Each structure stands twice: as structure tokens, then as C-alpha cells.
Amino acid sequence: MTQEQAQTHVAAEGEREIVTERVFDAPHERVFQAFVDPELIVQWWGRRVDTTTIDKMDVREGGEWRFVTDAPDGQHAFRGVYRAIRPPEFLEQTFEWEGMRGHIVVESATFEDLGGRTKVTTRSLFHTGEERDGMLASGMETGASESYERLDELLASGTDD
């Protein structure tokens, strides 16, 4: 409908990290709020196919979160712990898919005030370099198309049940 304000820029950093950057046309308090308000986070967290439900969201350092998503490829649960909360500038938490226990990603988001607009930099620190490389490769060479193809398959397979 409207043209993209900005594309998300995705890049590798170090051996185990993926960094994304994106500028939002909103003040940084509002952007930060979307990360910590349960009513807002369910509206954007996850993939487009996901419907997210919050099981637990204890937004304080050491507090746990657990989200459950419903999608054509089934129900998935994700969990983690908030590690650092410094409104409205910084947020860090762990991320783990319950289907792949032990592969914990440390995710952080930095909110930079650009005077009415906000630059959000997210960092995902993966368990292994291989995991990061696989992650990066799945988007970089084939663009999102590989993921979308995969998604199409999932959607197609979901129509049977």
C-alpha cells in the first residue's frame, strides 16, 4: 500500500552474530513501547503467518517470557529471559525455540533517537558459527525467496488438515 519507509538491513558481524538495522518513523519511546507492551508485541512479533499468544511476559531483568505461535506449520513455543531493560534505549533477552532446546540466541535491540524517528539495531548472537552462517545464507543468496518457497510449502501442506 504505502511504500516502504526503509528496508531492513541485515549483515553479519563477528562469527556468530547477525545485525539488522531499520529506521522507523516514530519517536523512540513509542518504538520501545512496542517491544515491552504485551498488547502491542503480539501484533508484530514473529512471522507474518504466526498468530502470537503470550503465555508469560515478565518484563524486568531476570523475568521470563514465553510466547506461543499458531501457524499453518503448527504450534510453536518460544521462551527466554529478559537480561537488560533500559527504556527507551536498550533491551536484551534470550530466545529459544522449544523445538530446538539448548540453541539459545541472545537478542538485543538498541533504540536510537533520530529526532522523531528511531533507528533500531537488533543483534542476534547465535549458539554456533555454523548456525549463524546457515541463518545468513538462508536469506542472503536466494533472498527471501527460499524462505517464501518454504513457506508456500508449509501453507500448502497445512491445507490437508
Place this chain on the structure above:
Amino acid sequence: MVQYQQQLDRTFAALSDPTRRGILERLGRGRATVSELAEPFGISLTGLKKHVQVLEEADLVHTEKVGRTRWCSLGPQDLAEIQRWISGYRLMLDERLDRLGELLERTEGERT
């Protein structure tokens, strides 16, 4: 558990190469000989055999010699879980900030 981790590490290492992912994609459509696999990638048979060996060690590919021909097919290792993890997270990385942008646009003026 340790064994499971090692298996995963082997799998990820095997998947970290675009040619090897291409081989798996090709084998997903049916079995193929080593030379059939080498052709689209424009690499030597020796080079391709090395890739197949890495995939075979990770149980991602199974090979069988029939007469003078070596046939390759998808191996016993179930890729579904790992692929779901990788492509799911990656897709989330790509999509969630788009969705956040849409939410911020949608709710502009509603909140201070």
C-alpha cells in the same frame, strides 16, 4: 545430548555451503548420479564428491554404487526440524520489523 549436539553441529557445518544446499535441494526432487549433480554447479567430479562426502557424514545424503554408477539420495537425517529453525528464525528476522513498522504506522496518533 552431547551426541545430539555434535550431530547438529555436523548438520549445520554441512548446510553452511551453498553448493551442498543446492545438492540437497536437487536430491529433494529425486535421486541423481554424481555426474548429474556436478553438471548444474559447474564443478569437477572430485569437488562434487567431496561435498557429497560431507553430506553423507552428516547423514543428509545416502549413496549407493550400482555397477559403475554412484547414486545419491536424501539420507536418514531429518532436515525438517533444522530447516524449520533456520528458515523460521530468518523469516522472523526479515518480517517482524516490517510488521513493527506497519503497527507504528497504524497506531500513529493513538498513543503519545
